[in-house]
Amino acid sequence: MKLVLDSSSNHAHTVVSIMNGDIAPYVTTLRRVADSGVYLAPESSINLPFDETLVPAVEAVVASKVTSALRTIFVIGIGGSNLGTKAIYDALRPNLTTKRDIVFLDTNNASTIQTATRILAQAATMDEVLFVSISKSGGTTETLANTEIMMEAAFLKWGGAVRDRLVVITDEGSAFAQAAAERKVTVLSMPTTVGGRYSVLSAVGLFPLCALGVDIHELLRGAQDMRQVCLNPDANLNYATISASLLYQAYQDNLVVHDTFVFQSELESLGKWYRQLLGESIGKKLSGSQEGTSVGITPTVSVGSTDLHSVGQLYLGGHKRTFTTFVYSDVDTPVYTVPKERMFPLLAPMITGRTTTDIMSAILRGTTTAYRNEHLPFVELVMDGITPYELGAFLQCKMMEVMYLGYLFGVNTFDQPAVELYKIETKRLLDGK
Amino acid sequence: MKLVLDSSSNHAHTVVSIMNGDIAPYVTTLRRVADSGVYLAPESSINLPFDETLVPAVEAVVASKVTSALRTIFVIGIGGSNLGTKAIYDALRPNLTTKRDIVFLDTNNASTIQTATRILAQAATMDEVLFVSISKSGGTTETLANTEIMMEAAFLKWGGAVRDRLVVITDEGSAFAQAAAERKVTVLSMPTTVGGRYSVLSAVGLFPLCALGVDIHELLRGAQDMRQVCLNPDANLNYATISASLLYQAYQDNLVVHDTFVFQSELESLGKWYRQLLGESIGKKLSGSQEGTSVGITPTVSVGSTDLHSVGQLYLGGHKRTFTTFVYSDVDTPVYTVPKERMFPLLAPMITGRTTTDIMSAILRGTTTAYRNEHLPFVELVMDGITPYELGAFLQCKMMEVMYLGYLFGVNTFDQPAVELYKIETKRLLDGK
Numbered sequence: 001m002k003l004v005l006d007s008s009s010n011h012a013h014t015v016v017s018i019m020n021g022d023i024a025p026y027v028t029t030l031r032r033v034a035d036s037g038v039y040l041a042p043e044s045s046i047n048l049p050f051d052e053t054l055v056p057a058v059e060a061v062v063a064s065k066v067t068s069a070l071r072t073i074f075v076i077g078i079g080g081s082n083l084g085t086k087a088i089y090d091a092l093r094p095n096l097t098t099k100r101d102i103v104f105l106d107t108n109n110a111s112t113i114q115t116a117t118r119i120l121a122q123a124a125t126m127d128e129v130l131f132v133s134i135s136k137s138g139g140t141t142e143t144l145a146n147t148e149i150m151m152e153a154a155f156l157k158w159g160g161a162v163r164d165r166l167v168v169i170t171d172e173g174s175a176f177a178q179a180a181a182e183r184k185v186t187v188l189s190m191p192t193t194v195g196g197r198y199s200v201l202s203a204v205g206l207f208p209l210c211a212l213g214v215d216i217h218e219l220l221r222g223a224q225d226m227r228q229v230c231l232n233p234d235a236n237l238n239y240a241t242i243s244a245s246l247l248y249q250a251y252q253d254n255l256v257v258h259d260t261f262v263f264q265s266e267l268e269s270l271g272k273w274y275r276q277l278l279g280e281s282i283g284k285k286l287s288g289s290q291e292g293t294s295v296g297i298t299p300t301v302s303v304g305s306t307d308l309h310s311v312g313q314l315y316l317g318g319h320k321r322t323f324t325t326f327v328y329s330d331v332d333t334p335v336y337t338v339p340k341e342r343m344f345p346l347l348a349p350m351i352t353g354r355t356t357t358d359i360m361s362a363i364l365r366g367t368t369t370a371y372r373n374e375h376l377p378f379v380e381l382v383m384d385g386i387t388p389y390e391l392g393a394f395l396q397c398k399m400m401e402v403m404y405l406g407y408l409f410g411v412n413t414f415d416q417p418a419v420e421l422y423k424i425e426t427k428r429l430l431d432g433k
Numbered sequence: 434m435k436l437v438l439d440s441s442s443n444h445a446h447t448v449v450s451i452m453n454g455d456i457a458p459y460v461t462t463l464r465r466v467a468d469s470g471v472y473l474a475p476e477s478s479i480n481l482p483f484d485e486t487l488v489p490a491v492e493a494v495v496a497s498k499v500t501s502a503l504r505t506i507f508v509i510g511i512g513g514s515n516l517g518t519k520a521i522y523d524a525l526r527p528n529l530t531t532k533r534d535i536v537f538l539d540t541n542n543a544s545t546i547q548t549a550t551r552i553l554a555q556a557a558t559m560d561e562v563l564f565v566s567i568s569k570s571g572g573t574t575e576t577l578a579n580t581e582i583m584m585e586a587a588f589l590k591w592g593g594a595v596r597d598r599l600v601v602i603t604d605e606g607s608a609f610a611q612a613a614a615e616r617k618v619t620v621l622s623m624p625t626t627v628g629g630r631y632s633v634l635s636a637v638g639l640f641p642l643c644a645l646g647v648d649i650h651e652l653l654r655g656a657q658d659m660r661q662v663c664l665n666p667d668a669n670l671n672y673a674t675i676s677a678s679l680l681y682q683a684y685q686d687n688l689v690v691h692d693t694f695v696f697q698s699e700l701e702s703l704g705k706w707y708r709q710l711l712g713e714s715i716g717k718k719l720s721g722s723q724e725g726t727s728v729g730i731t732p733t734v735s736v737g738s739t740d741l742h743s744v745g746q747l748y749l750g751g752h753k754r755t756f757t758t759f760v761y762s763d764v765d766t767p768v769y770t771v772p773k774e775r776m777f778p779l780l781a782p783m784i785t786g787r788t789t790t791d792i793m794s795a796i797l798r799g800t801t802t803a804y805r806n807e808h809l810p811f812v813e814l815v816m817d818g819i820t821p822y823e824l825g826a827f828l829q830c831k832m833m834e835v836m837y838l839g840y841l842f843g844v845n846t847f848d849q850p851a852v853e854l855y856k857i858e859t860k861r862l863l864d865g866k
Contacts, residue, residue: 078738078739078742079739079742079743080742083743094544094547094548095544106739106742107698107736107737107738107739107793108738108769108789108792108793109697109698109699109789109793110697110765110766110767110768110769110789110790111527111528111697111698111699112698113769113789114527114767115527117769138780139780139781140742140781141781141783141784141792141796142738142792142796144771144777144780144781144784145771145781145784145787145789145792147776147777148771148772148775148776148777148784149769149770149771149772149789151776152772152776163776175779175780176777176780179777179779179780180777183776183777196742256752256754257690257731264542264543264544265540265542265544265545266542266544272743275743275744276742276743276744279743279744279746279747279751280743280744280745280746280747282747282751283744283746283747283748283750283751283752284746284750284751285750285751294750294751294752294753295751295752296747296750296751296752296754298690298731298733298747298754298755299744299747300731300733303540304540305511305540305541305575306511306512306539306540308852308855309511309512309513309539309573309629309709309852310512310516310705310708310709310712310713311708311709311712311713311716311732312713312849312851312852312855313712313713313716313717313849313850313851313852314712314713314715314716314729314731314732315716316851316852316854316855317716317717317718317727317729317849317850317851317852317854318712318715318716318717318718318727318728318729318851319689319716319727319728319729320727321689321729321731322731332543333543334543334547335543336541336543336546336550336582337582338577338578338581338582339581339582339585342581343580343581343584343585343596343616344577344580344581344609344612344613344616346608346612347571347572347577347608347609347612348572348573348574348577348578350574350860350863350864351574351577351578351581351863354578354863356541356542356543356546356578356582357543358863359541359574359575359578359863360540360541360542361862362859362862362863363574363575363855363859365858365859365862366855366856366857366858366859366860366861366862367855367858367859369855369858370854370855370858373854374854416745416746416750417746417750418745418746418749418750418751419741419742419745419746419749419750421749421750421803421806421807422741422745422749422796422799422800422802422803423799424799425798425799425800425802425803426795426796426798426799426800427783427799428799429794429795429798429799430783430784430787430791430792430795431783
């Protein structure tokens with residue numbers, strides 16, 4: 001993956017130079033965390049790709065649970081427990097040749113549960129299904145409800161032996177880990193210091209993806225290589241500090257929305273994964289500040305060229321409040337060609353004989369040119385194919401970008417205290433108090 | 434569908450009273466357009482649900498093209514040409530019993546075309562497939578590219594007779610209509626005055642949905658009834674003017690993001706349809722104003738409870754810039770129950786024996802309470818089931834809300850001049866100039 005700055009803009013380099021001094025101490029912090037290799041600091045998710053015990057633990061459970069009979073993996077988790085897995089799944093799915101599939105259960109949506117139970121009802125043997133229940137805290141309402149509903153349906157069909165088809169992923173030593181162990185349910189644990197939105201490269205993401213057939217070694221190799229880039233003390237060579245500096249400066253300039261504008265439709269969920277990462281990490285009341293002072297970047301996801309026909313007018317002609325990161329692969333497979341003998345040759349004649357790659361590339365370049373002309377700032381993250389390696393690099397880059405960004409804003413990048421505000425009310429209602 | 438205002442907030446009623454006088458002349462305008470019953474004014478999409486020639490025309494083509502053999506409808510269109518159809522399709526799909534399905538082709542995405550051509554390759558007879566190519570102008574690059582690619586694959590399989598399986602939907606008298614007629618391809622036309630993002634209740638949405646098996650009479654009946662509500666000269670009883678007034682006032686208060694927060698996952702695409710409607714209609718340079726003055730509300734879509742675990746922290750704890758419309762059905766089917774005999778009874782004990790409806794309702798109420806406590810303004814649109822009738826009402830309400838909103842902002846709600854900025858560049862690149 002490469003980061004490409006808008007060459008016509010001196011702005012970018014200026015910003016990075018300004019920020020270099022500000023960000024330098026935190027680069028040192030992250031380098032120390034990396035050198036330690038352990039899970040003590042809140043930043044220690046950056047050590048996951050180098051953890052030599054992680055992949056063997058994941059692969060051992062896959063070896064014991066997955067046979068050629070496996071067809072459906074039910075991933076039961078919400079927020080940080082499924083967004084990363086879904087991002088990789090959606091990105092790679094079109095080119096995976098496996099007969100297996102993942103069904104995601106996040107919220108307690110009746111239609112989604114209906115779909116899942118129908119698939120379960122059609123399974124001939126229990127080896128065809130695998131349930132993965134993921135809750136960092138072990139107390140996530142929706143995840144436990146979906147787990148209990150799905151496991152009851154499975155018990156009714158196959159009896160108690162089906163608990164062997166469940167894998168629980170949770171914090172080391174959590175109540176969920178304990179309860180699962182008591183019932184002889186397989187547990188994979190995650191380090192308590194790794195927050196949900198930083199956990200995609202732990203067992204949380206690796207186990208279901210490995211069970212599906214994704215090359216998790218390549219995913220981690222991409223993340224390893226990108227960690228080196230994003231620990232570079234020269235902020236002008238460090239993708240994560242460059243991107244964080246640009247976002248921070250944009251916010252000062254009242255560009256309070258960050259649009260992840262992907263140009264392959266299958267990358268939309270990658271944008272949604274980043275939406276949580278950015279939204280939840282930076283959307284904070286400022287500590288020690290006066291009452292009510294808060295920051296937060298509104299994360300949006302757009303899909304090109306689809307959304308040029310939806311919100312293109314707003315971006316190019318409306319009030320300017322958006323900084324954009326274009327994300328795409330410049331290797332597009334397969335390639336389709338508009339035939340030379342067309343049915344409607346007089347309509348849009350310039351596409352005759354052109355490939356879909358040519359057309360999409362022209363639309364992307366047309367868009368970046370229009371953005372430049374309209375003084376809408378942007379960067380580009382360009383993947384060399386939509387592969388596990390490139391996706392791993394993207395995930396690692398973005399997690400470190402957000403850490404640097406949180407440091408610049410002076411917020412705690414790793415907590416989410418405000419979600420308690422609705423959870424307390426919800427619990428009160430369910431308790432009938 | 435009901436509009437529910439936050440009862441604890443006097444704000445809402447105050448705003449509507451203030452706006453009533455401002456909005457009154459435009460209520461009169463819309464009433465005149467409705468009385469005319471014709472397609473002359475830019476607002477005339479509000480006459481579509483009452484058009485007595487429209488449904489017979491759509492049903493006649495369905496009768497001639499759809500047999501029990503039909504399995505896949507390829508809807509080829511982008512922006513206003515497919516977002517409304519996809520919104521209704523996604524909302525109703527879980528409870529449709531038909532064996533038919535729709536495959537959407539919008540941008541020229543290689544993976545999506547690959548999926549579509551694989552489905553085409555598997556079809557045994559051409560009666561199993563139907564192609565619907567939709568372009569208001571007739572010149573949409575991506576739509577023409579996808580149409581030519583798909584039709585070539587169909588020609589190679591079945592020969593020239595397959596053109597009988599194509600239906601073109603475009604402006605009356607457009608070059609596309611003419612070219613299709615010359616090739617003896619069936620054409621359904623839409624009124625030229627009806628803009629793409631207001632066209633869901635024209636043949637653009639009605640034809641593919643009717644071919645799928647959706648009750649379009651009910652869809653239109655819901656829109657008819659809601660049009661009456663949204664033409665009410667008493668702005669305090671008129672859902673569209675209330676909603677527009679609140680959004681306008683929110684914008685003055687620097688709440689520049691409008692989040693459509695749906696609480697059934699299958700309504701996400703309904704939010705994306707509205708995203709275009711709001712973004713493209715209001716995101717404008719102000720006419721007659723000084724250089725660079727522009728307005729625009731950033732539309733976002735959230736899915737509850739999923740996104741409470743993603744951006745809930747930002748909404749409740751971050752910088753406040755969002756006005757929220759919660760959208761949900763308070764009739765949820767089917768209903769699932771967390772068993773009384775649970776696998777993990779000590780985890781989230783308050784859900785034991787509770788239904789998914791109970792849980793989701795508690796989360797929704799927990800959320801609105803937290804929003805109220807945090808002074809985050811919101812309204813609720815509550816559907817009585819996710820049905821064609823209720824969806825028709827929602828669509829009509831929102832289209833009229835945006836018309837009123839555009840009037841308050843003083844923008845042209847019906848054009849999209851800025852999209853030319855990237856289209857010109859794209860065309861130049863494809864022409865090789």
